[in-house]
Amino acid sequence: MSERPKALIAWSSGKDSAWALHDVRRTGEYDVVGALTTITDAFGRVSIHGLRQELLEAQLAAAGLPATIVRIPYPCPNEVYERAMAAAMDQAKAQGITHVIFGDLFLEDVRAYRETRLRPIGITPVFPIWHRPTDALARDMIAKGVDARLVCVDLKKLPASFAGRRFDAAMLADLPPGIDPCGENGEFHSFVAAGPMLSRPVAIKPGEVVERDGFAYADFLPA
Numbered sequence: 001m002s003e004r005p006k007a008l009i010a011w012s013s014g015k016d017s018a019w020a021l022h023d024v025r026r027t028g029e030y031d032v033v034g035a036l037t038t039i040t041d042a043f044g045r046v047s048i049h050g051l052r053q054e055l056l057e058a059q060l061a062a063a064g065l066p067a068t069i070v071r072i073p074y075p076c077p078n079e080v081y082e083r084a085m086a087a088a089m090d091q092a093k094a095q096g097i098t099h100v101i102f103g104d105l106f107l108e109d110v111r112a113y114r115e116t117r118l119r120p121i122g123i124t125p126v127f128p129i130w131h132r133p134t135d136a137l138a139r140d141m142i143a144k145g146v147d148a149r150l151v152c153v154d155l156k157k158l159p160a161s162f163a164g165r166r167f168d169a170a171m172l173a174d175l176p177p178g179i180d181p182c183g184e185n186g187e188f189h190s191f192v193a194a195g196p197m198l199s200r201p202v203a204i205k206p207g208e209v210v211e212r213d214g215f216a217y218a219d220f221l222p223a
Contacts, residue, residue, distance in 0.1 A: 007099035011035035016103030042074040062198040147194035164218030
């Protein structure tokens with residue numbers, strides 16, 4: 001029997017990457033050997049999501065995944081980001097990794113960008129939850145026990161009161177018209193504290209909500 005392809009998962013700490021991990025573990029097609037996460041050095045937090053690195057580490061320990069951290073500055077010009085990611089991918093390939101799994105849902109330009117960046121390196125992107133209807137997907141996540149909190153909200157699309165809320169049926173019901181139930185258009189980002197992809201819950205307690213650069217960030221602390 002041939003070995004399964006070795007893969008990294010592009011891990012944001014949010015529900016979509018967590019569900020992609022759950023999906024590929026269920027099918028058993030890939031041997032997921034680590035999680036690739038971008039950390040903004042100036043803050044010691046997951047880029048875009050704003051999650052504390054210590055919570056990311058607790059989450060990945062519960063997921064049974066070693067962390068592959070890509071450190072970037074703030075602010076981070078695109079060419080600096082791309083250079084850092086390319087170096088991480090070159091190193092991954094040298095370690096026998098042939099695939100990277102993404103939790104993207106329907107943004108064609110994002111998928112095309114990932115494919116274009118990985119092609120010359122010789123790593124294949126995988127999109128296990130691509131084109132799942134997002135309303136049904138959101139409800140399936142909740143029904144299967146995903147406990148996620150909204151850690152970042154785009155204030156152009158949602159009020160700051162959504163920051164820190166639990167990703168549940170009540171939150172979905174409160175979303176204004178035109179907002180994607182999974183936040184795929186960048187309306188919000190999440191942190192998964194429990195779910196079928198984690199061996200144990202990550203104990204958290206809410207901190208303050210901070211508004212910066214047009215976003216509301218809900219800080220969570222280890223409980």
